[in-house]
Amino acid sequence: MKSDISLIVGVVVLFATIALNRFFTERNYGSLAQEDKLKLTDAFSRHRSFATYVPIGIMLAVIAIGYMNPPSFFIAFPIGVVLVLLVSFAVQVAICRRLTELSLPVEYVARHKVQSTLVQIGNVVALSMFAYGIFVGFG
Secondary structure, eight states: OOHHHHHHHHHHHHHHHHHHHHHHHHHHHTTSOHHHHHHHHHHTHHHHHHHHHHHHHHHHHHHHHHHHSGGGHHHHHHHHHHHHHHHHHHHHHHHHHHHHHTTOOHHHHHHHHHHHHHHHHHHHHHHHHHHHHHHHHHO
């Protein structure tokens, strides 16, 4: 597969993953009682911050490495992708553990676990396509 096709596939899969995640999240969230919604909002602010800022920091480090030493970018980018996926996985595990501690409805937690698994698969596919495209394009 050519690098440009790989990057396009990665973008399409990433956008589809984001859209489906938002759709399922809103649908699942709407099934909760108001007090359960408040529990969720209070319980996950740290998780949301960690899941946002750490991957941004990782990819900024990858960009800095690529800027300072362009030939190393094609190695740093796949490593950055793996680190972002590991952070994403760790956050999802922490979220699933926290959900069971909050005494939320079993159906909500079960749907969240399925949704989380699908999102992780989408992220792996999208970021793998990005990494492959960068590796082939720059390597």
